[in-house]
Amino acid sequence: MSWDRNQMAARAAQELQDGYYVNLGIGIPTLVANHIPEGVEVTLQSENGMLGIGPFPYEDEIDADLINAGKQTISELTSSSYFGSADSFAMIRGGHIDLTVLGAMEVAQNGDIANWMIPGKMIKGMGGAMDLVAGVKKIIVVMDHCAKDGSPKFIPICTLPLTGINVVDMIITDLAVFHRTDHDSPFKLIELALGVTAEQVAAKTTADFLI
Amino acid sequence: MKKIYPDAATALDGLLFDGMHLCVGGFGLCGIPERLIDALQEAGVKNLTIASNNAGIDNEGLGKLLRSRQVKKMISSYVGENKEFERQFLSGELEVEFCPQGTLAERCRAGGAGIPGFYTKTGVGTQVAEGKEVKSFDGEDYILERGIFADLCLIKGWKADKAGNLVFRKTARNFNAPMATAGKICVAEVEEIIEVGELDPDAIHLPSIYVKRLIDGSPYDKKIEFRMTREREDAA
Numbered sequence: 544m545s546w547d548r549n550q551m552a553a554r555a556a557q558e559l560q561d562g563y564y565v566n567l568g569i570g571i572p573t574l575v576a577n578h579i580p581e582g583v584e585v586t587l588q589s590e591n592g593m594l595g596i597g598p599f600p601y602e603d604e605i606d607a608d609l610i611n612a613g614k615q616t617i618s619e620l621t622s623s624s625y626f627g628s629a630d631s632f633a634m635i636r637g638g639h640i641d642l643t644v645l646g647a648m649e650v651a652q653n654g655d656i657a658n659w660m661i662p663g664k665m666i667k668g669m670g671g672a673m674d675l676v677a678g679v680k681k682i683i684v685v686m687d688h689c690a691k692d693g694s695p696k697f698i699p700i701c702t703l704p705l706t707g708i709n710v711v712d713m714i715i716t717d718l719a720v721f722h723r724t725d726h727d728s729p730f731k732l733i734e735l736a737l738g739v740t741a742e743q744v745a746a747k748t749t750a751d752f753l754i
Numbered sequence: 755m756k757k758i759y760p761d762a763a764t765a766l767d768g769l770l771f772d773g774m775h776l777c778v779g780g781f782g783l784c785g786i787p788e789r790l791i792d793a794l795q796e797a798g799v800k801n802l803t804i805a806s807n808n809a810g811i812d813n814e815g816l817g818k819l820l821r822s823r824q825v826k827k828m829i830s831s832y833v834g835e836n837k838e839f840e841r842q843f844l845s846g847e848l849e850v851e852f853c854p855q856g857t858l859a860e861r862c863r864a865g866g867a868g869i870p871g872f873y874t875k876t877g878v879g880t881q882v883a884e885g886k887e888v889k890s891f892d893g894e895d896y897i898l899e900r901g902i903f904a905d906l907c908l909i910k911g912w913k914a915d916k917a918g919n920l921v922f923r924k925t926a927r928n929f930n931a932p933m934a935t936a937g938k939i940c941v942a943e944v945e946e947i948i949e950v951g952e953l954d955p956d957a958i959h960l961p962s963i964y965v966k967r968l969i970d971g972s973p974y975d976k977k978i979e980f981r982m983t984r985e986r987e988d989a990a
Contacts, residue, residue, distance in 0.1 A: 590855065591781040592928050599982040607784065607976030608912075608926040614782040614979040625924055627931025627959075628781070628807070629863040632856030636876060655879075666843060666850075667834035673882065674856030677875040708879035 544738030545717040551685050553578040554715050554734075555644050558683060559585050563641040564634075566590060566675055569613040571685045572644035586622070588640055590671040592631045595623030612671065635671065636678040643679040645672060647686045647711075649701045652750035654711040654726060656684060657703035669706060676707035688716035689747055697721070697730075697750045719744045721752055729753055757918045757968045758947060762793035765941050765967045769906055770799040773826075777862060777902065777933040778806040778816060779909040782979050785926030786815045787910040789943045789971035794908075795822055805829040805862070805902055805936075807855060807929050809839045814977055820848070829902075831855035835979065854882060857899050859932050865901030866935025874899055904937035910971075911944040911960065915953050918962035920944065927959065934964045943971035 546554065552574035559565065559575075563585045567575050576596070579585060587596040589611045596611060597618035604618060611617045634640060649657040656676060659669035676682055690696055697714060714721040720734035731753040732741060741754055759765035780786030791810075794802075795818050802825050809828050810817030819825050820838050827849035833839050842848035853861070854876045864872050873896035877883050887898040909930040912923035920942060922930060934940045942960075947970045 589925070591784070592925050599984040601986055602983045605978070605981065605983065606924065607978050608924040610782065610784050610925055610978075610980075612781075614784070615982040616978060616980070617982070619924070625922075625927055627922075627927045628855070628859035628929045629932040632859045636856050636860075636874065660852075663844075666840060668830060668832040668852050669854055669882075670832040671855040673854035673880065674876045677878070678856075705880045 544736060546736045547717070549574060549578070550736070551715055551717060554720060555683055555685050556580060558642065558681070558713065559583050560641070561585075564588055564594070564639065566635065566640050566643040566679065568643065568645040568672070568675075570646050572646060573613065575644050588631070588634065589617075590631050590635060590675075592626050592628060593619075593623060595620045597623065632671070632674050635674050638678055638680060640679045642681045642683065643675045644683045644685055645675065647684045648696065649703055650684050650686070650697050650711050650714055650750075651701045652697070652699055652730060652752065654709040654723070655701045656682075656706045656711050657701040658706050660704050662704065672706050676710040681712050682710050683713045683715065684711050685715045688718040688744070695747055695749045697748050699750055718747065757965065758916060759967055759969050762789040762943065762969055762971065763796060765969045766790065766793050766797060769939060769941070770794070770797050772799055773801045774799065774905040775803045776805070777904040777907040777936050778804055779907075779928065779930030779933045780815065781807055781925070781928035783811065783815055783977045785910050785922070785928050785930050786810070787908040787943050788815065788974075789969065790908040790941060791815060791818060795819055795824065798824070800824050801826040803827040803829070805858065805904065805933075807831050807858060809833045809836055811835045811979065812837050827851065829853050829858065831858055852882070857882075859929065861899055861902040862929070862932040862936035865903040866932065866937075869901050871898050871900050873897065902936050907933050907937040907940040909934045909940060909942050911942050913946045913948055913953070914942060914944045914965065914968055915948050915950045917950050918942075918965035918968055919953050919958045920960040920962075920965055921953060921957065922959050931959065934960050939966045940964050941967040943969045945972050945974055946970065
């Protein structure tokens with residue numbers, strides 16, 4: 544057994560606290576918005592220049608001038624605000640965003656993250672990821688535990704070009720959750736997906752971690 | 755002082771030269787100065803270095819200038835969804851400087867404010883830091899990034915008055931705001947030009963000093979990259 548995309552997103556959503564300003568990455572992280580716990584109010588930031596992201600619009604409300612950072616059409620809330628890219632990243636780089644949830648291709652045991660390029664193959668660019676990991680207070684990575692070829696993604700040292708060094712606070716995979724209390728501590732396995740054992744996780748992980 | 759020009763080609767008259775540096779606003783296809791980009795293509799100016807968050811998509815936005823081989827170098831943060839870009843980059847025909855999105859925005863803001871460089875944590879320890887000065891402040895490392903000050907900035911706004919005061923609409927503001935300031939001259943295209951006095955002076959996003967030339971580019975048929983919707987629940 545393991546968690547599916549929605550269960551991973553729901554697990555990440557448990558880290559949200561009332562009053563948080565949050566930036567969600569593209570893919571599974573975007574799904575976190577569907578699992579915000581009852582009684583918790585968070586404001587979602589979109590780095591293309593918006594605070595207070597609303598749900599996808601109704602067909603007759605679609606507006607080409609209103610998109611999220613994944614370039615998907617969205618809607619606004621009565622509490623929303625708009626701003627330019629420099630202000631948006633001043634929020635991010637200035638440490639004003641409480642939490643970000645990002646995908647990753649690799650995370651190292653020291654908290655390094657690689658999620659923007661595969662040399663010679665994928666050349667899309669880092670977008671806002673390097674700014675987010677450098678400036679946001681808490682960094683959560685949500686990713687499959689292993690790559691498509693079965694190789695571990697939580698590893699001793701990243702092999703791909705880095706997005707940031709020693710920045711990740713929590714890793715949520717389809718098998719388990721790892722957390723560390725500060726950037727000098729090692730990651731600890733704190734939770735297992737239903738039916739998954741610590742031995743199974745260890746067998747699919749090359750990074751050192753505490754149990 | 756007349757800022758209003760009849761069309762994009764006239765608005766760019768006398769400003770273009772081969773090898774020039776440009777800042778072009780927009781995020782994806784949202785808020786891109788499409789009339790001015792078309793005019794650049796028609797003018798045939800070559801060997802351009804363009805700072806823009808994205809490079810358009812195939813045959814839309816800056817994708818058109820890539821296809822016509824007018825671009826020597828892009829300074830961008832994200833260039834996905836663009837096959838021609840990928841082809842030219844992988845074959846070595848196109849130079850690319852990947853720049854983190856926040857660093858790109860701040861480089862424009864700084865350049866436009868007369869600040870030639872600044873230190874940031876973004877990119878420390880990554881490829882982005884290669885060849886850049888590292889300086890420690892209060893025990894943390896930062897890298898030196900340069901401000902951008904282009905020969906010409908092209909932006910898209912929503913409305914402007916005849917003096918050049920301008921407002922953006924929703925998330926189409928994005929890079930248009932900092933890039934309007936980041937060069938010797940900024941040419942803006944808007945959806946509507948209105949009379950002076952019709953905009954609330956307290957609600958102007960871009961003061962007229964930055965807008966040197968202005969065109970009404972309407973009508974616009976704005977493109978959407980990923981069209982997402984939800985169903986109405988009360989359909990019964």
